[in-house]
Amino acid sequence: MNYHLQSFFKTLPVSLNAVRNHRCFSVQFRTRICLDKTEMEENGLSGGSEVVVADPDKLSNKISAIRAAGSAKLQVIADFDATLTKYWVNGLRGTSSHGLLRQVNPEYDMKRRELYYHYHPLEFSPTIPIEEKTKLMEEWWGKTHALLIEGGVTCDGIKQSVADSTIAFREGVGELLELLEERDIPVLIFSAGLADIIEEVMRQKLHKSFKNVKIVSNRMVFNEKGCLVSFKGKTIHTLNKNEHALEMAAPLHKELGDVDEPTSDNSSVKTRTNVLLLGDHLGDLGMSDGLNYVTRISVGFLNDNVESSLDAYRNAFDVVYLNDAPMSGVVKLVSQLW
Numbered sequence: 001m002n003y004h005l006q007s008f009f010k011t012l013p014v015s016l017n018a019v020r021n022h023r024c025f026s027v028q029f030r031t032r033i034c035l036d037k038t039e040m041e042e043n044g045l046s047g048g049s050e051v052v053v054a055d056p057d058k059l060s061n062k063i064s065a066i067r068a069a070g071s072a073k074l075q076v077i078a079d080f081d082a083t084l085t086k087y088w089v090n091g092l093r094g095t096s097s098h099g100l101l102r103q104v105n106p107e108y109d110m111k112r113r114e115l116y117y118h119y120h121p122l123e124f125s126p127t128i129p130i131e132e133k134t135k136l137m138e139e140w141w142g143k144t145h146a147l148l149i150e151g152g153v154t155c156d157g158i159k160q161s162v163a164d165s166t167i168a169f170r171e172g173v174g175e176l177l178e179l180l181e182e183r184d185i186p187v188l189i190f191s192a193g194l195a196d197i198i199e200e201v202m203r204q205k206l207h208k209s210f211k212n213v214k215i216v217s218n219r220m221v222f223n224e225k226g227c228l229v230s231f232k233g234k235t236i237h238t239l240n241k242n243e244h245a246l247e248m249a250a251p252l253h254k255e256l257g258d259v260d261e262p263t264s265d266n267s268s269v270k271t272r273t274n275v276l277l278l279g280d281h282l283g284d285l286g287m288s289d290g291l292n293y294v295t296r297i298s299v300g301f302l303n304d305n306v307e308s309s310l311d312a313y314r315n316a317f318d319v320v321y322l323n324d325a326p327m328s329g330v331v332k333l334v335s336q337l338w
């Protein structure tokens with residue numbers, strides 16, 4: 001194991017050194033998970049942050065490869081809801097970019113909430129096959145967007161909804177984005193939420209804009225009175241982000257009007273062949289599918305259903321943070337990449 005990875009491990013909270021040996025892991029860790037679940041039930045808060053690295057040597061090799069290629073070859077692809085944002089906020093389930101929105105007709109907020117109660121458990125069910133789950137997600141997003149148009153959404157309503165919401169970034173997200181901005185490393189935020197709301201959340205909660213951050217998500221179309229009338233393009237839900245994210249990134253840069261040289265920026269997405277991917281859902285791993293990446297480090301946030309989903313997350317992601325961990329571990333990981 002190289003020096004940088006050893007250094008990274010030293011910075012990891014609590015029990016990584018104890019769990020690196022799988023035999024120790026299965027016994028000691030299961031106990032800890034039970035404690036965390038109990039804590040959550042009692043006070044709605046996650047316990048301490050913990051992390052699992054299934055193959056430390058593989059991670060070490062990836063860190064070395066990315067360092068050797070240099071930061072000019074690196075880009076970050078991140079999910080938004082429950083990845084950059086917290087799963088729990090002040091003891092309550094943090095709202096998503098969809099969930100925080102308050103409509104002109106409040107009856108429609110309830111209608112969308114009813115859809116959430118029905119579909120959300122299905123989204124994270126470990127037993128539903130992926131094809132079936134994808135159809136269920138299409139159904140959910142289609143119904144939700146139709147309700148948003150029918151029940152009314154305004155530009156001013158979005159600003160007020162964000163101001164009133166319990167959405168919050170994980171501690172360290174601002175630091176992470178600043179670190180990446182200093183190095184001119186692009187960050188693509190791919191989300192099945194709502195681009196207009198994510199942008200407003202970043203404005204209000206981070207109090208600054210980042211020139212290296214682009215958002216690819218469902219984008220609203222407003223009329224001259226500032227009322228939602230439709231959505232642009234194909235619906236992006238949690239399980240099809242991989243099909244559309246990169247292809248949608250290029251025209252989006254132009255739309256946002258905040259890229260000086262869209263041609264070189266778009267090409268940089270393709271030529272930056274090393275990726276740090278951040279997600280909270282197994283489907284988030286597909287966000288880099290459109291890219292011919294050379295080296296990818298994938299970081300998963302396993303916020304809930306830890307016991308039933310841990311095996312799948314550990315096998316899929318290079319690094320798994322448990323129980324709504326802060327972003328500080330990722331900040332330390334990123335600092336090892338150059």
Ligand SMILES: [Mg+2]
Binds near residue numbers: 081082
């Ligand atoms: Mg998410």
